[in-house]
Amino acid sequence: MGWQPTALQASQFGQLQELLRHWNSRLNLTRLVEADDYWIGQVFDSLWPLQPWLTAPTAELSVIDVGTGGGFPGLAIAIALPQAQLTLVDSVGRKLEAVGAMAEELGLGERVKLRCERAEKSGREKACRGRFQLALARAVAAAPVVAEYLVPLLTSTGTALLYRGQWSSDDAEQLGRAAQLLKAQVGEARALELPRGRGQRHVIPLTPQAPCPSSYPRAVGVPAKQPLGQQASA
Secondary structure, eight states: OOOOOOHHHHHHHHHHHHHHHHHHHHHOOOSOOSHHHHIIIIIIHHHGGGHHHHHSOOSOEEEEEETOTTTTTHHHHHHHOTTEEEEEEESOHHHHHHHHHHHHHTTOTTTEEEEESOHHHHTTSTTTTTOEEEEEEESSSOHHHHHHHHGGGEEEEEEEEEEESSOOHHHHHHHHHHHHHTTEEEOOOEEEEOGGGOOEEEEEEEEESSOOOTTOSOSTTHHHHSOGGGOSOO
16 A cells, blocks of 8 residues: 554554454454454455555545444544544444444544434534545445435545445446436546455545535435436436
8 A cells, every 4th residue: 555554553453453352242343353354354445445645644634434333444544544533423323332432442532433323314414514525435335325425424625435345337337327416526446456365345436526415315214225326317
């Protein structure tokens, strides 16, 4: 990635692994806890899409992680980008409680905020809508659904990052149709083969071209049931 963690950051990543082991025994947060599963499947896979920000950090950065689950990519980003303010969103209270406890143990509590709610609600809340320079989601839903979650959260100059596994021309077409409705532009997909045969990954950036229409995101559950990319109109 052209980036190396400091000694403190490396120590925090190791501590995070220990914390995951502890909480995973109680809540089954993730199966990616040991050895390469953690260092490649969690840490590296969380951070590689942020290479431009890692190698040329800004003075401040507001980031929201939608559907953070066991805390990834959010906690990994909080460690790697010490200038970033993170908001982690998840609708499962017990998971978010564990993530908050891990953030506190890592000394990240002042920079990590938690919101226990559905992504559709976050996108309509004054505290979140149009507030973030980076909005991202990893392993949450189909790309058009994730786009509807993330684009309303962006500042006018912000970027949404869609973490994906495989990526096809059909996927790109559906996302393009969704982005048009959201007044956003789809950037070039970046592909990467994870180390040690861990599979292919893609990241797709979205940037606002105009204010996101107030009708998005739609009501809770609607984006997943009726993805924008599959509709002729909305």
